[in-house]
Amino acid sequence: MFGEKALELVKELKRSGDGSLPPYNEDCVRQVLDEMKALFEQNQKDVSATVAGEGGRIAGVQLRHASLERNKRCLLAYVYNRMEKIRDMRWDFGSVLPDDVKNNLNEHELSWFGRYNRSLAKYMRSVGIDLTQDSKPPKSLYIEVRCLVDYGEFETEDGNVVLLKKNSQHLLHRADCEHLIRQGILEHII
């Protein structure tokens, strides 16, 4: 049946679940596009045959057209859902993606990510608020955190340098460490 390759793409993305992005499956996408091209060309032939007066080809045209639309939907959904994931990653990982995530993006997705970054930064500058800050209502200015990995030296906004060593505990400015908590480097102790 037509549309099976395209379904594979959708299934692959579905399987990957939340928070992980499989490598862009260039090979499969190309195969779908090839199938679509073949369907389209056959349809054009059939339509011109029908115009020339040969009967009985309309059913085939309809079937192929439905398959074309289906393939289109799968491809668009594949690209769109990947884009949504990449957008969410901007909020989780910050403006720089880890290398192993980056490797799974294709060239266009990378440039999209860059542009999204820029628009977001521009918007946050224009309203004067860091939107990635204070994802939950802050209760205090300083919070206690424990370090989960050896991170190294970290310079806080007021210029102090703290050494973030595994299992060490610090009292830090909330604004300084919220990103590090989201990235799983620090743990918030309550």
Add this chain to the structure above:
Amino acid sequence: MADDSLYGSLQVRPSGWDYFELDDILACQEKIPCTFETQVKDLGFLDHGSDSEHIEPATKMELPFWLAKELCARQRKIISVELPKVYREAYRQILEADATAVDLNKLGPYFYSVGGKLLEFGNAENPRIAETLMMTYMKRMRRLMDLSLNKLDGSKESQTLLPKLDHDEHNVFAFSQEGLREFEQWKQGVISKLTSSKTVINQRKRKRTEDN
């Protein structure tokens, strides 16, 4: 019998709203038994059971929903559509007898949404199908909410229930567990605790398994 308003509320939502929805794409792949009414030229290879060049009239084939809908909806009908087995009278009776005992995941992980889509074919049994879907959902919902809203993670009962859930029911279960979890956190006063994002955690897990 179902009244008109119940049936109306189960009608499929306008096309386009879930165009990019992966689950809807997968649900549309569900196979529907169809019979061809006219000849379709040059596409005989789609029917693995025959060697002929064309699809002849009266050929029976299982087509995915997305194709069946297109070939059936136009004024000139190319195929006629039958109900898939699990939506026929025999299964409806099983569901009516005891909806909670049925393994809906086995009947098709998208049991409800495919059932809703089938209504588009204008089958004479439509009101009955709609009614069965609704009643099944209502009967099963009670136990599902009972289990998902009272205990977090893995009571024995929910372990036996989970594999039998339809995809939509799974979502309901997950959402109400999430709600319960947040309620517990609120009671302990740790709702304002900052946590690392799920994406990052999953990413790290994957990395760790790859490294090994």
